[in-house]
Amino acid sequence: MEMPKPDSTVLSKKDSILRRLQEVLPAGAVIHEAAETRAYECDALTAYRCPPMAVVLPASTEEVAATLRVCHELGVPVVPRGAGTSLAGGALPTADCVLLGVARMNAVLETDYENRVIRVQTGRTNLSVSGAVEEAGFFYAPDPSSQLACAIAGNVAMNSGGAHCLKYGVTTNNLLGVTMVLMDGTVVELGGAHLDAPGYDLLGLVCGSEGQLGVVTEATLRILPKPEGARPVLMAFSSSEVAGQCVSDIIKAGVLPVAIEFMDRLCIRATEDFARAGYPDCEALLIVEVEGSDAEIDEQLGVILQIARRHDPLELRESGSAEESARIWLGRKSAFGAMGQIADYMCLDGTIPVSALPMVLRRIGEMSEEFGLQVGNVFHAGDGNMHPLILYDANKPGDLELCERFGAEILKLCVEAGGCLTGEHGVGIEKRDLMVHQFAPEDMEIQMAVKDVFDPRWLLNPAKVFPLAASRARRVAG
Amino acid sequence: MEMPKPDSTVLSKKDSILRRLQEVLPAGAVIHEAAETRAYECDALTAYRCPPMAVVLPASTEEVAATLRVCHELGVPVVPRGAGTSLAGGALPTADCVLLGVARMNAVLETDYENRVIRVQTGRTNLSVSGAVEEAGFFYAPDPSSQLACAIAGNVAMNSGGAHCLKYGVTTNNLLGVTMVLMDGTVVELGGAHLDAPGYDLLGLVCGSEGQLGVVTEATLRILPKPEGARPVLMAFSSSEVAGQCVSDIIKAGVLPVAIEFMDRLCIRATEDFARAGYPDCEALLIVEVEGSDAEIDEQLGVILQIARRHDPLELRESGSAEESARIWLGRKSAFGAMGQIADYMCLDGTIPVSALPMVLRRIGEMSEEFGLQVGNVFHAGDGNMHPLILYDANKPGDLELCERFGAEILKLCVEAGGCLTGEHGVGIEKRDLMVHQFAPEDMEIQMAVKDVFDPRWLLNPAKVFPLAASRARRVAG
Numbered sequence: 001m002e003m004p005k006p007d008s009t010v011l012s013k014k015d016s017i018l019r020r021l022q023e024v025l026p027a028g029a030v031i032h033e034a035a036e037t038r039a040y041e042c043d044a045l046t047a048y049r050c051p052p053m054a055v056v057l058p059a060s061t062e063e064v065a066a067t068l069r070v071c072h073e074l075g076v077p078v079v080p081r082g083a084g085t086s087l088a089g090g091a092l093p094t095a096d097c098v099l100l101g102v103a104r105m106n107a108v109l110e111t112d113y114e115n116r117v118i119r120v121q122t123g124r125t126n127l128s129v130s131g132a133v134e135e136a137g138f139f140y141a142p143d144p145s146s147q148l149a150c151a152i153a154g155n156v157a158m159n160s161g162g163a164h165c166l167k168y169g170v171t172t173n174n175l176l177g178v179t180m181v182l183m184d185g186t187v188v189e190l191g192g193a194h195l196d197a198p199g200y201d202l203l204g205l206v207c208g209s210e211g212q213l214g215v216v217t218e219a220t221l222r223i224l225p226k227p228e229g230a231r232p233v234l235m236a237f238s239s240s241e242v243a244g245q246c247v248s249d250i251i252k253a254g255v256l257p258v259a260i261e262f263m264d265r266l267c268i269r270a271t272e273d274f275a276r277a278g279y280p281d282c283e284a285l286l287i288v289e290v291e292g293s294d295a296e297i298d299e300q301l302g303v304i305l306q307i308a309r310r311h312d313p314l315e316l317r318e319s320g321s322a323e324e325s326a327r328i329w330l331g332r333k334s335a336f337g338a339m340g341q342i343a344d345y346m347c348l349d350g351t352i353p354v355s356a357l358p359m360v361l362r363r364i365g366e367m368s369e370e371f372g373l374q375v376g377n378v379f380h381a382g383d384g385n386m387h388p389l390i391l392y393d394a395n396k397p398g399d400l401e402l403c404e405r406f407g408a409e410i411l412k413l414c415v416e417a418g419g420c421l422t423g424e425h426g427v428g429i430e431k432r433d434l435m436v437h438q439f440a441p442e443d444m445e446i447q448m449a450v451k452d453v454f455d456p457r458w459l460l461n462p463a464k465v466f467p468l469a470a471s472r473a474r475r476v477a478g
Numbered sequence: 479m480e481m482p483k484p485d486s487t488v489l490s491k492k493d494s495i496l497r498r499l500q501e502v503l504p505a506g507a508v509i510h511e512a513a514e515t516r517a518y519e520c521d522a523l524t525a526y527r528c529p530p531m532a533v534v535l536p537a538s539t540e541e542v543a544a545t546l547r548v549c550h551e552l553g554v555p556v557v558p559r560g561a562g563t564s565l566a567g568g569a570l571p572t573a574d575c576v577l578l579g580v581a582r583m584n585a586v587l588e589t590d591y592e593n594r595v596i597r598v599q600t601g602r603t604n605l606s607v608s609g610a611v612e613e614a615g616f617f618y619a620p621d622p623s624s625q626l627a628c629a630i631a632g633n634v635a636m637n638s639g640g641a642h643c644l645k646y647g648v649t650t651n652n653l654l655g656v657t658m659v660l661m662d663g664t665v666v667e668l669g670g671a672h673l674d675a676p677g678y679d680l681l682g683l684v685c686g687s688e689g690q691l692g693v694v695t696e697a698t699l700r701i702l703p704k705p706e707g708a709r710p711v712l713m714a715f716s717s718s719e720v721a722g723q724c725v726s727d728i729i730k731a732g733v734l735p736v737a738i739e740f741m742d743r744l745c746i747r748a749t750e751d752f753a754r755a756g757y758p759d760c761e762a763l764l765i766v767e768v769e770g771s772d773a774e775i776d777e778q779l780g781v782i783l784q785i786a787r788r789h790d791p792l793e794l795r796e797s798g799s800a801e802e803s804a805r806i807w808l809g810r811k812s813a814f815g816a817m818g819q820i821a822d823y824m825c826l827d828g829t830i831p832v833s834a835l836p837m838v839l840r841r842i843g844e845m846s847e848e849f850g851l852q853v854g855n856v857f858h859a860g861d862g863n864m865h866p867l868i869l870y871d872a873n874k875p876g877d878l879e880l881c882e883r884f885g886a887e888i889l890k891l892c893v894e895a896g897g898c899l900t901g902e903h904g905v906g907i908e909k910r911d912l913m914v915h916q917f918a919p920e921d922m923e924i925q926m927a928v929k930d931v932f933d934p935r936w937l938l939n940p941a942k943v944f945p946l947a948a949s950r951a952r953r954v955a956g
Contacts, residue, residue: 225732254703
């Protein structure tokens with residue numbers, strides 16, 4: 001992966017930049033010693049690392065605005081960072097950048113149960129948003145696998161989903177308003193605690209824009225009353241294709257489970273060795289969970305089990321207690337950790353129309369043979385968001401590159417199937433060169449022209465999302 | 479309301495503009511005789527009228543592109559029009575414009591029940607989208623009151639909702655992709671039959687942009703399986719405030735009816751005289767409808783009725799048959815027609831946080847006394863989208879102006895309550911001068927800069943949404 005060449009003019013001014021930042025920020029908010037900045041050299045795409053010029057850790061919207069004003073004036077690129085859990089390199093620094101981390105901004109600013117909203121600083125972790133309203137019987141719905149660690153800032157930047165997004169939608173469906181600081185330090189308010197708003201939907205535009213249009217410092221989020229109960233069913237099938245067809249039929253029938261999770265043999269095996277959840281020995285399994293009162297659950301599961309039986313399942317295991325539910329979820333929740341035990345892996349994030357699942361799973365199996373690299377599949381099947389894990393050996397020369405080529409082919413397959421390059425991890429640096437397979441030049445041009453509006457000099461997270469040559473041309477022109 | 483001054487350069491070139499359009503379009507697609515263009519002089523905001531320079535009625539994306547290329551080259555403003563049902567003047571022509579009507583483009587291009595999507599040309603009416611998939615057991619969820627007449631083009635432009643949007647969301651939640659023609663004739667594809675997409679959310683940005691960013695010619699829409707059944711309850715209360723508080727409590731409890739509709743005494747009376755639905759004699763009533771199987775309906779209505787009883791209802795009338803359901807809905811569906819029988823009225827469209835309903839209803843009552851104009855309230859209460867109807871006498875000099883001033887005060891009240899100027903009707907010309915009450919200058923500047931990207935010369939529906947002085951400055955500068 002090509003890294004952008006640092007701006008030598010910026011680097012030569014490092015001392016005066018640090019001094020200016022220290023003048024406008026409290027003591028301890030600016031970090032620049034190599035030992036201290038090491039933690040910020042990479043995000044969860046650990047194959048790529050680069051120490052930033054400096055790290056700034058503000059505590060308020062005002063401190064973010066002060067930081068951006070200085071950087072804007074001095075022409076310093078800024079890379080925003082939530083909790084650094086991006087799998088696509090969305091928070092990877094450049095050598096000439098100020099890395100702006102919002103982790104210290106984690107306060108709850110307001111809870112309003114009557115209107116069912118919470119307002120938080122965006123450094124707050126996803127799970128602790130639910131934590132703040134749990135006692136009152138509420139929760140925040142989007143639940144990425146990294147929810148213990150990931151920040152709302154990153155969720156907004158990547159429009160994150162999670163296992164439950166089939167029913168509750170992704171971040172954009174649960175975000176009502178933000179406070180955002182533009183690159184020149186202007187503070188704007190988008191949306192609020194009401195439905196829709198006149199004028200253009202800039203809130204929707206910002207959600208998923210990967211930290212390129214502004215730094216989101218506060219967010220108003222929809223919270224929901226906790227459902228009365230939930231019950232998962234584990235379903236074992238004789239092939240991935242059959243399991244994929246079952247998912248497609250459930251969706252087509254119009255019942256709405258909160259989650260349909262998929263695992264294939266490789267993942268099931270690795271998970272059993274690791275977590276011993278007692279999963280059946282099969283080619284593919286689904287975990288389908290429904291929520292509601294007992295009557296609602298019985299009703300919905302009745303329809304779902306009827307559909308599943310048409311696909312000759314090897315086993316249908318309906319949970320009869322909280323302990324059995326926990327065991328059914330145990331394997332799924334351990335899957336990524338378990339896969340990490342058996343090999344290095346790259347986690348992809350393509351999205352496809354649900355009806356294409358059987359075809360795409362079959363093709364991935366064939367391509368796995370062609371490339372000679374194993375692939376495990378564990379993902380949110382109900383909404384067509386796939387996460388193939390390609391196994392490789394980081395110590396074997398050329399294996400990472402082979403893995404990246406294979407990954408690119410899978411994502412191109414997703415686009416050909418009528419899908420897209422990323423469901424929830426974002427483009428980051430990982431997929432920026434693949435954008436040309438999704439978008440025509442005029443489509444990409446209009447996206448970049450929108451960034452021009454918010455950040456004319458392309459200082460904010462500039463080396464991400466778009467092919468490097470395209471974004472570099474933009475910076476020089478600006 | 480000030481009308482923009484027509485561009486005399488454009489008007490002087492009328493003959494050559496018509497000739498150029500006739501060259502690139504089939505016979506009959508260009509209309510310019512006064513007798514023929516009369517039908518396009520206004521939309522449903524009939525207080526304002528202006529004959530367009532010409533009307534173009536294309537039959538395909540290619541013909542739309544050809545029209546826009548000519549207009550772009552010659553600097554002719556273009557006003558797009560769906561079915562012309564806008565209550566905010568969104569499709570009002572200017573004297574120097576080509577009015578581009580998509581009504582002839584009403585084909586179904588593809589139905590895909592497996593992925594639950596339909597692709598249509600956007601001139602197709604809302605109700606006939608559901609009609610096309612009805613036999614297969616599906617429907618298209620957004621259901622504006624004008625659904626028999628209004629076009630998908632207008633629904634996308636205004637991000638329309640409807641009685642059922644409490645459960646199913648508004649247009650943006652049911653729109654998966656569009657084909658759009660930019661002002662220079664470039665055809666772009668946004669979104670598709672998959673979840674989310676990499677890059678910026680331009681689809682969300684376009685939805686609700688009131689025909690200012692491009693002309694949407696084709697749309698991929700989510701369709702849903704028809705629910706097993708539905709059952710409404712009619713609830714009568716002793717005051718509007720109590721009814722408003724009941725709505726707030728139902729929402730807070732987390733049950734999800736498909737609709738919560740509100741009517742006050744004035745509307746109930748007018749409706750009874752007109753449609754004789756047998757509504758109780760009371761200050762305010764709610765119609766709450768839930769969907770699902772019989773077991774699900776019983777479950778949900780149990781919770782809802784328990785909440786309602788806490789507010790001392792004068793009557794709770796649960797439907798016991800299809801006939802009773804039809805009678806409960808009859809009055810609500812006749813309400814706008816009934817109000818039109820007793821007086822001229824202006825229909826507002828403010829949105830507020832649900833918890834503010836009691837306060838806002840009380841204030842509207844007080845303001846009605848102050849202005850000396852009666853107000854009827856009939857609206858989608860569950861999502862806080864209010865439609866106060868201010869009654870006035872079109873034949874009484876000054877009454878329309880008084881009514882407009884009153885309306886502006888109500889919308890300012892909505893903004894103060896944490897809400898906004900428009901839920902689903904759009905800004906159009908009606909509310910463009912009120913935008914300054916919702917947005918700071920820097921907020922509006924960034925919205926207009928986004929329009930610059932899509933339409934640098936501000937030729938597309940230019941005199942709408944933003945205060946006239948602001949958009950005029952933009953055109954001159956461009």
